[in-house]
Amino acid sequence: MLKLNAHTITNKEYFYGHKACGGCGESLALRHAMKILGENSFAALPAGCMAAVSFIYPNMAFTTNAMITPFAATASVASGIAAGLKALGIENTQTIGIAGDGGTADIGFQALSGAIDRNADIIFITTDNEAYMNTGIQKSGLTPYGTKTTTSPAGENLPGSITQKKNMFEIVAAHGITYAATASVGYIEDFLKKVQKAKDTKGTSYIQVFVPCPTGWGYPANETVSLAKAVVDSGLWYLAEYENGEFMLNKNPKEFTSAKDYLKKQSRFKHLNDADIEYIEEQRDKKWEIMRRKWNY
Amino acid sequence: MxxxxxxxxxxxxxxxxxxxxxxxxxxxxxxxxxxxxxxxxxxxxxxxxxxxxxxxxxxxxxxxxxxxxxxxxxxxxxxxxxxxxxxxxxxxxxxxxxxxxxxxxxxxxxxxxxxxxxxxxxxxxxxxxxxxxxxxxxxxxxxxxxxxxxxxxxxxxxxxxxxxxxxxxxxxxxxxxxxxxxxxxxxxxxxxxxxxxxxxxxxxxxxxxxxxxxxxxxxxxxxxxxxxxxxxxxxxxxxxxxxxxxxxGRYYNGMLEGINMDDAEIALITTGTVTGTTRVVLKKLRKEGKKVGLIKLRVLRPFPVEKLAEVLKGVKAVGVIDKNISFGYEGTVFTNVNSALSTMENMPKTMNFIGGIGGRDITKEDIEIAYEKLFEFLQGEKIERVQYMNVRCDY
Missing domain, CATH: 3.40.50.970 (Thiamin diphosphate (ThDP)-binding fold, Pyr/PP domains)
Incomplete structure (x- = not known):
C-alpha cells in the first residue's frame, strides 16, 4: 500500500470554501478523507455542522457529489445511493456517510445498524467531537463522563455528564462488520491509512475519528491537533481496528501522558476535581486492561 | 392480442x-x-x-x-x-x-x-x-x-x-x-x-x-x-x-371522474373504494328517477379546483364522504372541497359525511341515507352540516 503522508497525498481539494469555525477538527478530517476517497465519491451528510457549513446555496463546498440527508438517515441514504449506482451499472465509485457523534450513536444508530446488517457498500465515517455542536454543545451518546455541555451543566450536584461514552466501535464490530477502525486527527497518517483501507473494502466499513472542537470544548483554535494527539497519548482514546473478527490495537503506549493535562486544557473539563479525574483514569485503565488482554497489538 | x-x-x-x-x-x-x-x-x-x-x-x-x-x-x-x-x-x-x-x-x-x-x-x-x-x-x-x-x-x-x-x-x-x-x-x-x-x-x-x-x-x-x-x-x-x-383501453378521467353529473341536482364526492359502493347506490337511485350524481376524486394533491367547480355547475347540494377526521374541525376532503367550490358563482350547499373510521364498513344503506340527507338539506330542513355515518355512541 502506498505510504500516505504530506508528500504522497494529492494536492487536489474536494472539500473547501465551507464556513466551519477556525480550528475545526471535523472539517480537517473530512478534507483529508476526501483526498483519499477522491472525485468519484458520493457523500451523504445529515443535519449537523458539516452539512450546515457546506451546502449554503449557492456556495457548495463539495466538488464531488454530496447531499444532506434526514438527521436519522445518513446510513440509509448512503446505502440507497450505493444501491442505485450498482443498479445503474455505474462502477468505480465510493459512497460515504459522514455523521457526527449524535448523528451516529444517537439518532442515526438504527439506520447505521441496518446498513451494516445489509452489508451496504458504503464507508461510514463518524466525526466524533463528543457533543451536538451544531445546535450549541448539547450532550450526545458519545459525550464522556464529566463533560460540561449546555444540557449537562456542571454544578454543585453534578460533574457535567454522568454517563460513559457509548462504545460505538465495539457495537459496530459486534455486527460482524467487514472493517471498522478508530482514529484521531492527531494521528492523521493513521487516519488516512484507515480511510484507504475502508475504500479498498467491499461492503460496509466504519471509521470513528476523534475531532476536537475549539468552539464546543473551549480551547484555542491552534490546539486542535495537539489535543487530538494528547487524547490518544493519555489513553482517553485509542487507535484500533476490527478486521476478520479480530481487534487490533494500533498504538499501545507504554506509559500514558497526563490525563489531567489533556482535560484541563479544555473549559468543558475545567470544573473537574482530582477525585473526578481519578475516576476517569480508573475507567481508562479498566478499559486498557481489557483491550490489552483480549485484543491483538 | x-x-x-x-x-x-x-x-x-x-x-x-x-x-x-x-x-x-x-x-x-x-x-x-x-x-x-x-x-x-x-x-x-x-x-x-x-x-x-x-x-x-x-x-x-x-x-x-x-x-x-x-x-x-x-x-x-x-x-x-x-x-x-x-x-x-x-x-x-x-x-x-x-x-x-x-x-x-x-x-x-x-x-x-x-x-x-x-x-x-x-x-x-x-x-x-x-x-x-x-x-x-x-x-x-x-x-x-x-x-x-x-x-x-x-x-x-x-x-x-x-x-x-x-x-x-x-x-x-x-x-x-x-x-x-x-x-x-x-x-x-x-x-x-x-x-x-x-x-x-x-x-x-x-x-x-x-x-x-x-x-x-x-x-x-x-x-x-x-x-x-x-x-x-x-x-x-x-x-x-x-x-x-x-x-x-382504460381511462380514469384524470383528476376526477363525474358519474351521472349531467343533470344531477345533488352529488356525493368520494375518494378510494367507497366510490364502488356509491356507484351501486347511484344506479338504484337513478332507476327510481332521482337526479343524483357522484364525483370520484382521484387526486387530492394537486387539488382539481377548476375541474371540480366545472363538473358541479348547476348542482344544488354536494356531500363529501370523508374517511378521516381533522380533530377539532371536520373531514379534510370537505375542507378542500369547500375552498374549491367557493370559486363558483353559485356555490352549491355542502355537507360532510364522516365515516369508515378505524375500518368501520360504509354500507350501501349508509350511502343511501347520505343522499337522502342531502335532499333534505337542499329542501331547507335543519340538519347538522357535518354528519357522522353509522356511529354507535352519543356525541
Missing part, C-alpha cells in the same frame, strides 16, 4: 404494476396491510422476473431514505408503507419532494393509533397532504395496478419531477381479490421510457450537491417553484391518463 387476466388482491396488483414499471431498487419494510406487496416483489426479484436491488431496511424512515438515495443518482425507486409507517417516514417526505426526486410509493390506507387498529381509513395519507407529494386515491385493483405505471410516468415527467403516493384502501382493496388485466411488458415499456433526470440527479459527469440549505433570501423561491410545478402537474395527470387510455 390475447389479454392476460389474473385473479389477485390489491396488494398483488400493486406489485404487478411495480414489476411492469421496472424499478432499479426496492426498499422494503413490512406493515399490515401493505406487506403482501413487498412480499410479492421479493419473490419477483428472487425468481428473476424483476431485475432490481431489494433492500431489507430496518424501518420506514430508512425505507424512504434509501429511496431518496436511489433516486438522487437517477435510478428508479419504489417503496411502500401504511399508517404508522407513513407517519414514521413523514420527516423524509418533504426531503424527497423538495429535492424533486421522482419516487413512487404505495400507501395502504390504514387507521392511526391510538386506539390501535389495522383496518382501513384515510387518516394516514391526509396527515401528509402538505408534504409536497402528489396523492392518488384508487378504487379497485385494476386501477391500483394501472396507477403504479402512470405514477412513474408522471413523477418522472421533466416538468413535474415530484414524488407520487398511490393510496390503496386497507383491506377493502389491499386484501380483496379481483380479476385484473395485466398489460404486456412491451406496451408498458413504450408508455414508460427509462428514467432520465440529468438535471436533478448526482452523477460522475456532472457532480452536484443535493438537499441543500437556502437562506431567507432564496428559500421561498425554491418553495414557489415546487408549488407551481405541482399545480401545473394537473395538466400532465390528465394527459398521461388520456395517453394511458389510448394505449391500454
Amino acid at each position: 390475447s389479454k392476460q387476466k389474473k385473479f389477485i388482491c390489491g396488494d398483488d396488483a400493486v406489485a404487478e404494476g411495480v414489476r411492469l414499471a421496472r424499478p432499479h431498487v426496492i426498499s422494503a419494510y413490512p406493515i399490515t396491510p401493505q406487506t403482501i406487496t413487498v412480499e410479492r416483489l421479493a419473490e419477483y426479484v428472487e425468481e428473476g422476473s424483476l431485475k432490481a436491488e431489494y433492500l431489507h431496511v430496518e424501518s420506514e424512515h430508512s425505507a424512504l431514505s434509501c429511496a431518496i438515495g436511489v433516486s438522487s443518482v437517477g435510478a428508479r425507486a419504489f417503496t411502500a408503507t401504511s399508517s404508522q409507517g407513513l407517519l414514521y417516514m413523514a420527516e423524509a417526505l418533504p426531503y424527497a419532494s423538495g429535492a424533486r426526486l421522482p419516487i413512487v410509493m404505495m400507501n395502504a390506507n390504514r387507521s392511526i393509533a391510538t386506539p390501535w387498529n389495522i383496518y382501513g381509513d384515510q387518516m394516514d395519507a391526509m396527515f401528509l397532504l402538505n408534504s409536497g407529494w402528489i396523492q392518488y386515491y384508487v378504487e379497485d385493483a385494476q386501477e391500483a395496478m394501472d396507477m403504479m405505471i402512470q405514477a412513474y410516468r408522471l413523477a418522472e415527467t421533466k416538468e413535474v419531477m415530484t414524488p407520487v403516493m398511490v393510496n390503496i384502501d386497507g383491506f377493502v382493496l389491499t386484501h380483496t381479490y379481483e380479476l385484473v388485466e395485466i398489460p404486456e411488458q412491451s406496451l408498458v415499456d413504450e408508455f414508460l421510457p427509462p428514467i432520465s433526470m440529468p438535471e436533478n440527479s448526482m452523477s460522475l459527469e456532472s457532480p452536484k450537491s443535493l438537499c441543500i440549505s437556502a437562506g431567507n433570501d432564496t428559500n421561498m423561491e425554491f418553495n414557489m417553484k415546487q408549488h407551481f410545478d405541482m399545480l401545473n402537474s394537473e395538466y400532465f395527470i390528465e394527459a398521461i391518463d388520456k395517453e394511458f387510455g389510448d394505449k391500454f
